[in-house]
Each structure stands twice: as structure tokens, then as C-alpha cells.
Amino acid sequence: MQGSNFAKTMHSPFFSALALITSAAGLALAADVSNLSSCLKTASANVFPGLKEIAIDVWKNPEIGLDEHHAHNLVVDYFTHVRPGEWKVTPHAYGMPTAWKLEFEFRTPATPPNAKLPVIGFMAEYDALVGIGHACGHNQILLNGLAAASMTRQALIKLGIPARVVVIGTPDEENGAGKCQLQKTNAFKDADVWFMAHPTSANAIQPMNARINALTDFKAATHQEAVRKAYEALVAVRDLATGGLPGTSSSVVPVEEVGMFECNVVQGEISLGINGTSLETVQQIVSSILDTTYPGVSFTAAYDNDGGVNLTAIGPGGHASESTKGPLVLTIETFRALSSQDGISFYLPGNTTLGELGIIFDIRSRYTRDLNSVFDAVKAAVGTKADTIETDTVYPALEITPFLPGLFTNLVKTPDFGSQTWPISTFAPASTDAGCIQNAVVDPATHALVGADKVIFHPNFNICAPGGQCAFNHEPAFHDVAGTEYSYGQTEIVARALAYLAVELLNDPAMMANATAILGK
Numbered sequence: 001m002q003g004s005n006f007a008k009t010m011h012s013p014f015f016s017a018l019a020l021i022t023s024a025a026g027l028a029l030a031a032d033v034s035n036l037s038s039c040l041k042t043a044s045a046n047v048f049p050g051l052k053e054i055a056i057d058v059w060k061n062p063e064i065g066l067d068e069h070h071a072h073n074l075v076v077d078y079f080t081h082v083r084p085g086e087w088k089v090t091p092h093a094y095g096m097p098t099a100w101k102l103e104f105e106f107r108t109p110a111t112p113p114n115a116k117l118p119v120i121g122f123m124a125e126y127d128a129l130v131g132i133g134h135a136c137g138h139n140q141i142l143l144n145g146l147a148a149a150s151m152t153r154q155a156l157i158k159l160g161i162p163a164r165v166v167v168i169g170t171p172d173e174e175n176g177a178g179k180c181q182l183q184k185t186n187a188f189k190d191a192d193v194w195f196m197a198h199p200t201s202a203n204a205i206q207p208m209n210a211r212i213n214a215l216t217d218f219k220a221a222t223h224q225e226a227v228r229k230a231y232e233a234l235v236a237v238r239d240l241a242t243g244g245l246p247g248t249s250s251s252v253v254p255v256e257e258v259g260m261f262e263c264n265v266v267q268g269e270i271s272l273g274i275n276g277t278s279l280e281t282v283q284q285i286v287s288s289i290l291d292t293t294y295p296g297v298s299f300t301a302a303y304d305n306d307g308g309v310n311l312t313a314i315g316p317g318g319h320a321s322e323s324t325k326g327p328l329v330l331t332i333e334t335f336r337a338l339s340s341q342d343g344i345s346f347y348l349p350g351n352t353t354l355g356e357l358g359i360i361f362d363i364r365s366r367y368t369r370d371l372n373s374v375f376d377a378v379k380a381a382v383g384t385k386a387d388t389i390e391t392d393t394v395y396p397a398l399e400i401t402p403f404l405p406g407l408f409t410n411l412v413k414t415p416d417f418g419s420q421t422w423p424i425s426t427f428a429p430a431s432t433d434a435g436c437i438q439n440a441v442v443d444p445a446t447h448a449l450v451g452a453d454k455v456i457f458h459p460n461f462n463i464c465a466p467g468g469q470c471a472f473n474h475e476p477a478f479h480d481v482a483g484t485e486y487s488y489g490q491t492e493i494v495a496r497a498l499a500y501l502a503v504e505l506l507n508d509p510a511m512m513a514n515a516t517a518i519l520g521k
């Protein structure tokens with residue numbers, strides 16, 4: 001690991017030489033931050049390599065939500081043993097076994113002892129997806145949070161800015177809404193402004209959708225009847241979705257609870273057994289359905305040992321917010337085409353004993369307030385076919401807070417941050433549990449953000465190298481993208497840009513006031 005000499009020398013008599021002038025009112029004047037960019041480059045050279053090793057280890061050892069013990073221990077051990085004394089380290093924070101907290105506070109000799117210090121928080125995620133590892137790149141979110149906070153810390157010391165920095169490791173972003181659980185314990189009370197950044201296939205500052213899952217279960221006396229009930233519900237929900245859901249940009253994407261599955265990942269392979277018709281008929285029907293509106297989807301069909309035809313649809317998989325036609329849609333449409341014919345039954349190839357099939361309907365909508373009506377519509381479409389229908393934690397929509405996005409886009413345009421274009425967009429590509437922390441209040445008529453509990457700045461950043469491999473989050477190939485040298489380089493730049501804004505905010509009360517103007521309304 002890199003030595004921590006840089007940081008240690010910072011605690012030298014250096015401060016006594018600092019030109020920290022105290023005004024008549026007893027308030028410290030803002031420090032000169034004209035050298036902030038070069039200061040952060042020095043800090044990055046010091047902290048980034050060691051933190052990158054942690055992120056690579058996490059990428060190589062993916063752990064799903066609430067099971068991130070290795071990732072938790074890597075961070076806790078690093079800041080306890082490799083960089084002792086730099087941060088106050090709290091393992092298993094807020095009663096969550098895989099949450100952690102890092103805290104740092106800096107005061108100069110001129111800081112009045114009772115002065116309330118300005119605070120910035122950073123969030124880190126490190127959970128992976130079932131079966132496809134870090135196909136959402138949360139190893140980079142971990143690295144971004146740790147690196148941005150560490151760079152901020154060193155710059156505060158170097159420039160003599162009294163402030164506090166908090167980092168929270170937030171478990172299970174994908175399914176259990178770890179941040180919503182942490183929020184209930186007041187974990188984010190320390191700071192008004194929280195930073196995070198998410199790797200994806202394009203740079204953009206974007207809102208995120210509201211999300212809820214309808215967890216349904218179909219039971220019957222026979223396996224074949226259970227499969228039929230489930231597929232009838234799948235057809236009804238498809239018709240609902242194509243006919244127009246309530247709300248804005250709403251979507252509903254089904255996931256079959258068979259084999260390895262996860263609510264927010266479109267399955268890459270779905271098998272449906274069809275009994276009572278010929279292989280030729282199945283091939284002909286499927287070929288007539290499968291057109292260019294099914295991107296990358298193909299199928300195989302063959303007689304199997306269960307006495308019918310094993311139709312297996314294969315596709316790229318992907319993100320359950322995309323609502324592209326994947327393998328499951330192809331089997332649903334095949335079911336629709338064949339189900340009314342006499343003597344035909346359906347089953348799960350190789351798994352024909354259980355009289356039960358579970359389906360998760362992954363529901364998204366642009367605004368939180370519309371989520372219930374979309375859920376109600378799905379529930380009505382499923383009707384009495386399901387024996388149970390439950391919901392999981394709501395992920396509220398994340399709205400773009402004004403002020404910081406403009407500062408960020410101007411900053412990353414500069415050569416120090418790779419001269420990058422960073423659009424501010426209204427398109428919501430996915431969902432995040434950070435919506436629970438923001439708790440946005442949106443005008444029902446105009447959808448304008450009118451208030452929030454916290455300022456959450458959450459830019460999405462491109463980790464696909466120009467001309468190199470690319471994929472979208474939750475596609476299996478995104479796992480590879482999230483392990484490239486290019487992706488680590490992009491994370492370094494974004495972390496440094498967030499650190500830049502953090503130091504500016506901590507140094508300038510007027511700027512902090514502008515950033516937090518939306519709060520408490």
C-alpha cells in the first residue's frame with residue numbers, strides 16, 4: 001500500500017503558518033482555494049491506489065445485498081490498520097451488520113472550540129447482483145465514495161478548512177433498500193448534503209424513478225395449472241403495460257421466480273414446456289412472434305424427457321427499468337398464441353412437481369405519488385389468479401436538486417477533469433434507494449421539486465471506454481465493463497470532481513446556503 005506520509009506531515013506546524021484570518025465577528029474567512037485542483041491531484045495520487053485495490057477485491061468477490069461481509073471488512077480493516085487514525089471507524093453501523101461509518105473532523109488552532117463545523121456526507125454501495133456479479137458496478141460506487149471523501153479530507157487539512165466529513169457504507173441497494181433502512185435510524189442526520197455517483201453507459205445528471213415490486217404467487221392442485229394461472233396473469237399484465245399504465249413513464253417488468261433471479265434484472269434465459277402439440281407447431285409459432293422488436297433474443301425448441309417441447313428463449317438480460325422485450329416476453333406471447341387450443345398444457349421443463357409458481361412484477365414510475373395507482377392497476381390485472389400479492393419497500397423517485405448540477409457540469413468541462421460533457425437530463429434511467437434520504441416534495445401539478453429532507457447529488461457517469469466494450473447496468477457484460485482500467489480512471493475523475501465541490505461547499509457558507517436552499521420547505 002501507499003504510505004500515509006503525506007497525510008501525517010499535514011499535521012505538522014504547517015497550520016501555524018496558515019493565513020487564517022479571523023474577522024471581528026469571530027468567523028473565519030474562507031480559505032484561498034485557488035490551488036484546489038492541484039491539491040486534489042496530489043491527494044488522489046496518495047489515496048486512490050490503495051482504495052482501488054479494495055474496489056478490485058470487491059469486484060472479484062461479489063456479494064449480494066446484506067451479505068457484503070468481505071467488502072465491509074476490507075473497508076473497516078483498511079481504515080483501522082493501513083490508515084490508522086485518519087478516520088473514526090464504526091463497523092456494523094446503525095445495527096446493520098454490513099454497514100459502516102467513517103468520520104473525520106478538522107479544526108485549526110483558530111477554530112473556536114464550540115464552532116459548529118460544516119459537514120458533507122458521502123455514500124458508498126458495494127452489493128452485487130445474483131449470478132452476474134458486479135453487473136451494476138457498485139465496486140466503483142464504493143471506490144468513488146471512499147476516494148472522494150479521502151481527497152476531501154486531505155484538501156481540508158492542506159488548505160486549513162475546518163469541517164467534518166462523513167462516509168456511510170450503505171448495504172443492499174439492489175433489493176432491500178439499505179438506505180431506507182438506515183434512514184429509519186437517522187443515519188443521515190449528520191449532513192445536509194450527501195454525494196454519491198453511479199457508473200453506467202453515459203454521463204448524465206438525472207432523476208431516478210420510483211419503484212415497488214408486486215410479489216405474486218400462483219398455486220394450484222397441479223403444476224400445469226399453476227403455470228397456466230401464472231402465464232394468464234403475465235398476459236394480462238403485458239396487455240395492461242402495452243395499453244398504457246397510469247402515471248408518467250411507468251413500466252412493469254415481470255421476473256419468474258425460477259433458478260437464479262432478482263427482481264430488478266431481466267432474465268437472460270426462460271424455459272417454458274409445451275405439452276400436447278408438435279415441435280414443428282411450436283417452432284412455427286415462435287418464429288412468427290420473434291421479430292426485430294425483441295433485441296438480441298433467440299430460441300431453441302426440442303422434445304424433452306417430460307413428454308413435451310422445451311421452448312427456451314435466450315436474450316441479453318438487462319435492467320428491469322428498460323422494459324425491452326426479453327426472453328420471458330417471448331414465452332408469454334407463445335403462451336398467448338397456444339393457450340386457447342384444446343389439450344395443450346404448460347410446465348417448467350425439468351421442474352414439474354411443484355404446484356406453485358412465483359412472479360415478481362417490477363413496477364416503476366417517474367413520480368412517487370403515481371406508484372400506488374400503477375400497483376393497483378397491476379393488481380387488478382392479476383386479479384384473482386394470484387393466491388398472494390405483496391409489496392416490498394418503496395424506492396421513492398430521486399429528483400434533481402438545483403445548484404450543484406450546474407457547478408459540476410462546469411467543473412468537469414475543464415481539462416483537469418477530462419474535458420467531459422455532462423448533460424443534465426430529465427430522463428430517469430433506473431431507481432435508487434437514495435430517494436428515501438432525499439424525501440423529495442414535488443408539486444402535484446407541475447412536478448417541480450419544492451422541498452426535500454436532504455440534498456442528494458448523484459451524477460451517473462460513463463465507464464464505457466470510447467470504442468471499447470459497452471453495456472447497460474444489469475446486463476451480464478456490465479460486470480466486465482465495471483472491472484476495466486478505464487472504469488477505474490473515470491471513477492477517479494468523478495471522485496476528484498465531487499471532492500472539489502465538497503471542499504468548496506465546506507469552505508464557503510454562501511455556497512452551502514445556495515446548495516441547501518431547497519431544504520426544510
Ligand SMILES: *[C@@H]1O[C@H](CO)[C@@H](O)[C@H](O)[C@H]1NC(C)=O
Nearest residue numbers: 031032033034035036038159
Ligand atoms: C498555489 O500554487 C502556486 C504554484 O505552485 C504557488 O506559487 C502559490 O503560492 C499557491 N497558492 C496558495 C494559496 O497556496
Ligand SMILES: *[C@@H]1O[C@H](CO)[C@@H](O)[C@H](O)[C@H]1NC(C)=O
Nearest residue numbers: 224275306307308345347352
Ligand atoms: C405431457 O403429456 C403426456 C401425455 O398426456 C403426459 O404423459 C405427460 O405427463 C405430460 N407432461 C407434462 C410435463 O405435462
Ligand SMILES: *[C@@H]1O[C@H](CO)[C@@H](O)[C@H](O)[C@H]1NC(C)=O
Nearest residue numbers: 271300304310312349350351
Ligand atoms: C431446456 O432447453 C434448454 C436449451 O436447450 C436447456 O438448457 C435446458 O437444460 C432444457 N431443460 C431441460 C429440463 O431439459
Ligand SMILES: *[C@@H]1O[C@H](CO)[C@@H](O)[C@H](O)[C@H]1NC(C)=O
Nearest residue numbers: 257258259351354356357358
Ligand atoms: C422449480 O420451480 C419452483 C417453483 O416454480 C422454483 O421455486 C424452483 O426454483 C425451481 N427449481 C429449479 C431447479 O429451477
Ligand SMILES: *[C@@H]1O[C@H](CO)[C@@H](O)[C@H](O)[C@H]1NC(C)=O
Nearest residue numbers: 508509510511512513514515
Ligand atoms: C448563490 O446564488 C445566488 C443567486 O443565484 C448567486 O448570485 C450567488 O453568486 C451564489 N453564491 C455562491 C457563493 O454560489
